[in-house]
Amino acid sequence: MKKYITVYLLRHGETAWNVQKRTQGHVSSRLNKNGRKQAKKAALFFKDMCLHTVYYSPLMRTVQTAKEIMKYHHPSKLIKCPEFTERRFGKLEGWTRKQLFKRIPDIEKQWKRDGFNWYPPGNSETIREQFNRVNKEFSRIIKKHKSGDNILIVTHGCPIKCLLHRFHKGRLNKTYFNIRDPCNCEIIEILWNKKPLRIRCLLK
Numbered sequence: 001m002k003k004y005i006t007v008y009l010l011r012h013g014e015t016a017w018n019v020q021k022r023t024q025g026h027v028s029s030r031l032n033k034n035g036r037k038q039a040k041k042a043a044l045f046f047k048d049m050c051l052h053t054v055y056y057s058p059l060m061r062t063v064q065t066a067k068e069i070m071k072y073h074h075p076s077k078l079i080k081c082p083e084f085t086e087r088r089f090g091k092l093e094g095w096t097r098k099q100l101f102k103r104i105p106d107i108e109k110q111w112k113r114d115g116f117n118w119y120p121p122g123n124s125e126t127i128r129e130q131f132n133r134v135n136k137e138f139s140r141i142i143k144k145h146k147s148g149d150n151i152l153i154v155t156h157g158c159p160i161k162c163l164l165h166r167f168h169k170g171r172l173n174k175t176y177f178n179i180r181d182p183c184n185c186e187i188i189e190i191l192w193n194k195k196p197l198r199i200r201c202l203l204k
Contacts, residue, residue, distance in 0.1 A: 004193040005145050008046075008152045008202075009160050010069075012061040013038040014184040022096055024156075025089035025124075028060040035061070038185035039068040045187060045203055047072040049150060055081040055141060056154040065185070066154040083137035086156035087130045090122025116176070127158075127176065134162040142192065157181050160188065167196040 013035030017024050031039060046069050054073065056066035058080050070078050092100060101107060104121075111118055116127040138153075145151060161179045167190065168179075182188065186204035191197040 002148045004147055004191045004197055005142065006150045007142075007190040007192050008150070009163060009182075009188040009190070010042060010065065010152060010154045011157055011160055011182045011184055011186050012057075012059075012065040012154065013042075015061050017094075018184060020096065022094055023089050023092045023100075024061075025086050025093040026059065027093050030060050031064045035184060036064070036068075039065045042185045042187060042203065043068045043071060046152065051077060051152055052145065052149040053141075054078050054152045054154065055084060057085045057156060057159075058082055059085055059156075062154050062156065069152070069154070081137065081141075081153075083133050084153060084155040084159050087127070087158045088120075088123060088125045090120040090124030092120045092122075092124070130158060131162045131165070131176075134159045135166050138163060138166075147193070164188070164199070167199055 013031045015024065015029040015035055016032050017027070017029050018035075019032065042065065051073055054066060054069065054077050056062050056078065062084075066078060095103070104110070114126075116131075119126055141151070160182050161176060164179050165176050183204040187202045188199065189202050190199050
């Protein structure tokens with residue numbers, strides 16, 4: 001019997017906005033052709049695995065990715081989890097980096113001043129707020145599982161970075177931006193027994 005819970009983190013497949021390097025946030029964009037191909041590849045990875053629960057963000061790109069995986073698993077194992085949605089970027093959603101610097105010329109001064117407490121304009125949230133909601137939810141669901149369970153979280157790039165930051169026990173103002181952005185449909189495996197015993201990338 002395994003003496004740990006195996007947690008898999010999976011970022012959704014590629015979208016047109018990923019290719020265009022636009023900020024997606026809470027926009028419910030759909031997978032493109034390559035994203036659907038990536039989701040099918042991830043589904044094959046989990047095909048013969050006993051997954052006890054699959055938690056997923058309710059945004060369309062994660063829903064599509066999760067549904068591809070669930071073709072091989074019982075639907076009762078699928079649980080919607082809004083706390084694992086992408087960060088809310090407010091008015092920045094849909095903008096490219098070039099547009100960001102053009103429309104908010106003093107953006108770098110704002111980042112330097114506010115750091116992880118910076119709010120994008122509009123209905124948005126800070127990195128700190130997202131970090132807190134994602135990790136609070138992870139703490140809640142991990143308590144529901146026991147050693148030997150395999151759980152999958154289908155989510156987005158920023159929530160995965162928040163979780164990896166926590167697992168590495170880094171200080172938010174020093175570690176977060178040193179963690180690379182996960183690739184679309186990258187799979188990260190964490191062996192968990194009250195703390196991460198091992199973290200590794202299995203598919204990207």
